[in-house]
Amino acid sequence: MGQLGSQQTLIEARGISKSFAGVEVLRDVDLHLYRGEIHALLGENGAGKSTFAKILAGVHRPTRGSIALNGDVVEIQNPLAAQRLGITLIHQEPLSFPDLSVAENLVLGRLAGSPWSKVPWKEIEEEAAQLMTLLGVDIDVKRPMRGLSIADQQMVEIARALASDSRLIIMDEPTAPLTPKEVETLFSIARRLRDEGRTIIFISHRLEEVRALCDRVTIFRDGNKVATDTISNLTDADIIRLMIGRSLREYLKKQDAQIGDVALEVKGLTKAGYFKDISFAIRRGEIVGLGGLVGAGRTDVARALFGIAPADKGEILIKGTAVAISDPAVAIDHRVAFVPEDRAIAGIFRTLSVEQNITAAVPEKISNAGIINFSTEHEIATDSIQKLSIRLASMRQPIGELSGGNQQKSILARWLLTDPEILILDEPTRGIDIGVKAEFYDMIGELAASGRAILLISSELPELLALCDRVLVMSEGRITADIPRAEATQESIMHAAVPRSAEVRAS
């Protein structure tokens, strides 16, 4: 570290741009990566860092620009080509083959030779077992992937990249589901690989991790590269300012709302294997945050509240009355609304019109005796589009043609039409542009101010801190903290989120 001047360039990216369906997500990015460095890519969700990483790994091809490896311009046509060039991407969500054994998952795509050549089972299994020992995890390499915990699958993914003799290893938020011990193991291995002269790209939201591990950092904002520098030259405040363009507190301001009666109360909610003994209450006008690590069971609680995967035990009280929410239609009848985390999977009807997407949850408002009144529908949708300033070319165009932020607004519009008293938002700002994000924060504040009870699930700590009256923290399926606004800090939330019994993992 520190002698960057003498470092040799491994990768030189020039003028990389990328558009999806005419929407430009990456603009003219130049970046040099040196041999033997750990390089952090930072930025808000949707800033372009993952897209850039995926271009290096051959998942996407750039619209413009060139990449040189050791000075030679290369075409990275697909992930296989990337792998041949010595570039491996460890995916955010583990991409494994559940029906194949762990050992086979490790070597698949790496085994050389003609497709008809023999599979050396014995060597494969021995090598895999060695890797597991190296990583310090106890996984039987002969068992199928199906049934492994997400953290273990992630470990296999990391082991896979380590196993392949890669010159560039890209880790896209690898630590999110890992325990501190596993993170430490990963870091020590990462450092060792760097010392061997390999290059590692490390994508993370956790500044302390970046600081602990990385040599240099590149910050993306809104599809542009805004800075590249040695980590020690930047303070946390610098980094945050570069990431969001202005300081956080500036544009995140909680509106004052009248806190009223209890709207939603949950007592002892339990679902085996997902969460246990969850109890909390939300009042009208209150925004309650639900924080925690990925996989802590936050979304599962929300899904239970909304009747998608009801809990086994426990009570849900709405305005003081116990209710049985067996499916989402019942939840909607009780004026509960849920904006799900994964828009593409659980939110939009990609090929249907924006209009139809907005009115999907309120069939009774647009119809008379089951027959749709198209002019009413049109009015309602137009009204929503104006209220939320959804930007589109035509209401009849498929929602898939809109940008992520406008899609998300449409989903929010759908739920506002149900006139909910209780609104559950699961990562509402994930993957949307920074400008639209600000609008969302304003809207969430307004919704609370109008007397709604809001449960906000978010992994972005600043978001929780800025918006919420209280923050509940979940860890390993339980609520571990209930922090009032005044006491909430990044540290207090993280402290509660990190599993205490980290060493005794169920396997």
Next chain:
Amino acid sequence: MLKKTVLAGLALGFGLMASAAMAASNFKVVYIGKNTGNPYFDSITGGFVDACKKIGCEFEFVAPATAEATSQIPFIEAQIQRGVNVIAIAPNSPDAMNQVLDKARAKGILVLTVNGDIVGSEGHRDANILPVDFTKTGPNQVELMGSMIGYKGEIAILSATTEAPDQNTWIAAMKKTLAENPKYKDMKLVATVYGDDQPEKSTTEMEALLSNYPNLVGVIAPTTVGIAAGAQVVKSRGIANKVHVTGLGLPSEMRDFVKDGTVSAFQLWSPYNEGWLAAYFADGVLNGKIKNTVGTKFDVPSLGSITILEKNVMNTQAELTTFDKANIDKFNF
């Protein structure tokens, strides 16, 4: 891209049309077979073709892809629309076509069932042409079987489907003959099984017969698929001299088995003559030379005198033809 394919399809269609056109003639006759790919109908068609050359009629053979009950209906409809004068048909169902056959007759089309009848719906066709008097098939087959096994021992029947009317007529007659004629008192019918006229199923049934009845000495298979499957089984097991197979078969399919001694003899009639007779009969009726009433007698070249029997049925020959090593090469169907 799609358009091109359609045009290619059209071109193909025109080609087929051109080859189907024939010389001018005094009437149009069509024969609708049970299904395409059935070798049996090739010889019937041969009779039609040759007769039409002599008489000067225009003949076409069509058949659906499957022998399913309703599959012939579109073909009958199309022939009505084409304005043919005679529809000859080997019916796939005894009654599913009644409505459309009535429609054809209402348009003045002569409707003949050839090689099979719509039993129970005779009023929906004009006349029926059968190769032989089917009441004789049963006794003839029993006699042939008896002669092969010395009129003694356990025998079984391997039939087509349980509801095939002709098969059931023959099987009933066989049972009656075995029970009533003292000549056959030592022959014991132990089982009747059905191979659905599928080679696979017929083979399985034949094999089951052999294992269920170890004392079996003979099998009668009055169906072309069944006899071939039965012969194949005894041949492959090398027990042709112990279990004798006979029945109704096509010479073209049975030639090998007869020549290598697996089957010493089997029977059938001439399908060719059915087509021949149908064409001459149609010609006679349409030109007023033959009156389609029971009892009418008329002469047909090379077949001699034909009589219209009860229910307007005609037969091409009196007895079944027996094929054996001596004569099998004389038949080309």
Next chain:
Amino acid sequence: MIGSLLRRREAGILLMIVLFCVFVGILRPRFLTLDQFRIILLLIPLIMIGAMGQMLVIIARHVDLSIGSIQGLAAMLTALMFKFHPEIPWGFGFVVAIGVGLGLGVINGVLVTAFNLPAIIVTLGTLSLYRGLTFIVSNAKQIDRQFVPAALKAMSQDSPTYAVPWIIVIALAVAMATYWFANRTLVGRQIYAMGSNPIAAPLRGIRVNAVTILVFAISGALAGLSGIMYASRWGFVNPSNTGTGFEFQVIAAVVIGGVSINGGVGSVPGVVLGVFLMGCVSAALPLLGIPGTSQAAIYGAVIVIALLIDRSVRMRANAALSSARGRE
């Protein structure tokens, strides 16, 4: 060790076979003779060969409904060669049949991959197309027994060893080759990987299109092989009978054999046992005096039951998964 062996799907099928044979054996002791075993063995070679190809296709998360028509067309073209060019050595018929099947399979695979179409619809279309072509090339006429070379027909009777006829030997050889291919070669494992997670497969450098075409090509080639074996077993080739309904028998056998319709799961021993179970059922029906008219209903019921078993296996796997996620 024994426990894990018993929990395997293959053990379940074996158990079903044993129970079935004991049941039929009690009713009809003759069912348990060596003679009957031979009958069962002779019933299954065609299905076995077809099932090996279909197994690979289903593991890759596709399905091939056209194999019956491929069998028909390959058998027909081979038989036409026998009829019109008797001077060509009969052994060349294998080359023709397999080659034709391979070509037709490649067409399926290319249609599926090039246009990204669902295999079920593509092969439903080619099922119809190939059958139509069979009629056209044969002018809708059957190729009779005398045109099929005696030596070929003899393969269904003559035996290289232990009185096991050639076609059974070929079927077993195909099964063993498939086992080797699926478990021991790189591309074999890629088929499993592709079916297990089609999204991840290309990211791991699996050439999904090439492997998909290969899978359909193998399925087609084996269907072609089954075509010439049809000519050997039954002695003739008929444009409408040959191969009709073959796909349903084969899919039933494969599903019974524990190949998951969700892809990624399935083993050759399981499928071999599944085929054997189908053979037992087919052979037992006439012995039990069950009329042929009930056979279709029984096959249908068997497929539905196999699906239910598949589901219960999957449920158990999922239960294991969620207990692994459990934190108690």
Next chain:
Amino acid sequence: MSEAPVGLNSTVSATHRDAAPPRPLWQVIFVRPETLTFVLLVLAIFAGGQLSPYFLDIRYILDSFTLTAELSLLALILTLVIIAGEIDLSPASAMALSACLFAYAMSFDWPMWICVSIGIGSGLIMGAINSALIIGLQLPSIIVTIGTLTLYRGLAQVIAGDKSIRVPEWYIGIDKVQVLGLPAPDLIFILAAIALAFLLGMTVWGRQIYQTGTNETAAIYAGIRTRRIKAVLFLATGVTASIAGMIFISRLGSVRYDLGLGGELQMVLMAMLGGTYIFGGRGTILGTFLAALLLSVISTGMTTANLLPATQLCVLGVLLVLSIIATNFIYSRTQR
């Protein structure tokens, strides 16, 4: 490129970062699978006239449509099932079984209402079995209905054997009944098409079928009871199959277990050819309606020209493949 002003009261206008530009109106109207079906229909009628001088006769074409009216009726309801993201290959077999039971009941001279109840009831039960397996047990519909396809027809064969069951004379001849110059089966098909088109296009229920097929998870999250919708569709398919069976019997005067054998191919073909998207979420009744006419015209035209039925098999197979290629192509162009 300039950003649109941000704010709650800003005008609704999109930059190209917010949304792709809309397609021109003419494309929306004309570049759709139904247009292709319609063009093919016109071409097929023209080709039929070229192939045989006997073909171009409106009376004949209308009468010939009665031959496929039952399967076309089933194709309409199958279109809804496919749009909802499932498939049902069993209705042709269900039709055979239900028709055999119905005719069997009639052959005992039982009162008509009992016979009809047996017919419809059996259809309902078969639909219920399908939905129990597919929706209750979450098995894939394609494989389940391949199984029940074999099972239902097998049961029909067990019940009726190989013989045909006749019905009384008075019941025969629905295709001879002319209403407004149309044979009754044609009219039933047209009315059913109008009713289903209305249901699919104008009602909440139809809207939810599309939403279910487009993204079932999102539909569940939006409070749509997708399982109920699908169950109703499978039940409706069963009932429609029994009604189709009754029409079929009246046309034929008798029924056998092999009624409509292989009809599933034709039904799927009609739906595909009409532009129904095999993965669900897209398709129209108009498309299937045109495709049903197209298939009838093709098969009538070729039969009238005395072409080998094998040629028809080839044409059907090629059409099926080409229609999905075209449909996929059009949908991929209209959806980014």
